[in-house]
Amino acid sequence: MSFGQDLAYHLPFLRRYARALTGSQTVGDRLVKHTLAAIVADPTSFPTGIDPRLGLYAAFLSNWQDQDGDELVDQSDGDERIARRRLSRITPRPRQALLLTEMEGFTSEDAAYLMGSDRAEVEALVAEALAEIERQTHARVLIIEDEPIIAMDIETMVRDLGHDVCAIATTHDEAVAAARLHRPTLVLADVQLADASCGIEAVKDILTDFHVPTIFITAFPERLLTGDRPEPAFLITKPFQRSTVKAAIAQALFFDDATVPA
Template identity: 40%
Template sequence: MPSPDERITAHMPMLRRYARCLTGSQERGDRYVRACLEAILAEPSLIEADDGNLRLGLFRAFHDLLVGLLVPLDADTTAPRAELDKLESRILALPEVEREVLLLRTLCDFSLDEIGTILRRPAGETRALLARARDDLRAQTTTRVLIIEDEPVIAFDLAGIVNEMGHYVIGIADTRERAVSLAANARPGIVLADIQLRDGSSGIDAAAEIRRFADVPVIFVTAYPERLLTGARGEPTYLITKPFDAEVLQVTISQALLLHPAMPAAAAG
């Protein structure tokens, strides 16, 4: 039987992915995850759930930390006021609860009852928050989107989802060279990128080159997530695994634009 440490480790990839999407930064997301783990090591009962669901208890402890119900290990009643002020500032800068509900539902696949447990809110309230968040998605300001994908059927699906959200597809590129050229000419507000492209070039390299001249969020949509989650380099903030769910893609696009204001599509076309 796996030890408690091993069982927690099994849930770390999803928790880190959730924290990155929630905060818009690998570094910031990992800092909260690390603080959560330190608090759990100091007090293992923090992740105890009524039904023994370790995953549920872990995410609840993570959110308890975010809203200040847990005290970090480097802060106690004798800590300097400035340190506590910095903690409070970080808490006040956190995303709205609607986005938390949306990500917990679509990215992590928690039920509404489980989300209520994690956020310590009634299930009816989480249902209302989810509905409001979906309404916000539909009302979101549009932007220009570059799709880097060498499979025509997948590219068509991605374009359809993007258009349904009200965004404008500036083009579909199946090579690194084509992607960089399109981005340089049309300046997208967001990029959806596969990793492996038609001519053997890399969507990772294409995205890196585009970001040298355009401050734009990139969402990787790939069947090979292990190529990005190696720990050997900075991991992407936004990563969707193929086959993908349309709502997960919509939520991820929305989150990326909320945390990284993008160029509107008014001048596109």
């Protein structure tokens, strides 16, 4: 494989990194093109004696300068735009360290090389970035669950994850009233409630008042995942694992536009 072909293989991944780093596809692609133009203009400037992928990222970072203001806000639609808005609010070096290690899969040592740092600092920067994401996605949670033991279990998990539980409701009417009173930023809802009503209907009524991301909990997911009608974006199956709840909450909050800091 030629040098050019070797670099070409890694370009889609570099574009992904550049877009996440800058928060903009336009800005990221422009920086990648600038990097390639610099390599073509002066091939001797390309790092030697290291893995070509590592060298390519090093060349890119040497050309990268912070963007600010509106350039950091991706203009695309949907979940990806929301995620990039969150990333853009992490200061540059922690964002670099997080993306290089968690998204691009570089080791802490390789990330340290790319950032002109050392392993300890990279690990500290990653921890800082993760803490900022957790701060951004802190939630006030409404639990809609009619089984007391399960409700207590969910409440403990939610609090252990660093979120607040604003209320626990067991019926449709209680859920709607609690939502209107507390304005939660996340709802965890059982599908079947104590008054024989449906948790989905309770959430629908809540959503007529305001937007809030929702995770549904059910022992019978096959009844909801039929493909015949709109399905819940986030669904946990009973009995559930703590890791499942944690992952669902993280996803629901990270991709929710209402909880992105202004």
